[in-house]
């Protein structure tokens with residue numbers, strides 16, 4: 001009877017240890033896949049997850065002095081066009097023909113979305129000064145705003161300064177439906 005209950009304890013410990021190691025392995029695997037960063041997807045790009053470390057290594061970087069609601073700051077990050085280029089989006093001379101109907105949808109953790117025309121982001125055509133910022137005043141951006149925030153420096157109001165960016169997709173504007 002005693003031996004049996006000892007056996008039961010050993011067995012249940014083994015089951016517990018096994019379950020724990022499974023949970024850890026699963027948890028670690030999931031953390032690695034979902035390391036904080038941004039998913040790039042949509043059309044004419046290679047779906048890519050850029051981690052914060054990937055972004056920190058990207059060149060060129062750009063600094064923007066801008067203020068939202070009187071809160072002046074120096075934002076630093078990577079121009080959005082270069083983030084897209086790194087995933088294979090058309091830029092420069094390739095922004096012609098059907099690529100002129102491409103738009104970029106930036107999605108936040110709270111579901112907030114803002115769009116830009118790809119052409120408006122390409123410095124050869126437009127002059128939107130948009131960066132995907134990962135630093136504010138030289139420090140990582142806090143979780144309320146970041147870790148990634150879009151800064152559209154040329155905009156009048158900061159409405160497209162998407163906080164907590166989680167995804168950026170290149171999409172093609174649908175063709176106009178035939179008139180009735």
Ligand SMILES: Nc1nc2c(c(=O)[nH]1)N[C@H]1C(S)=C(S)[C@@H](COP(=O)(O)O)O[C@H]1N2
Nearest residue numbers: 068069108110112158159160161162163164
């Ligand atoms: N994720 C997310 N980003 C957002 C918004 C939002 O609701 N959710 N509001 C936008 C609007 S309308 C404005 S004016 C600014 C406000 O920026 P602030 O909170 O830094 O003042 O954030 C923009 N970015």
Ligand SMILES: [Mo]
Nearest residue numbers: 157158159160
């Ligand atoms: Mo706003």
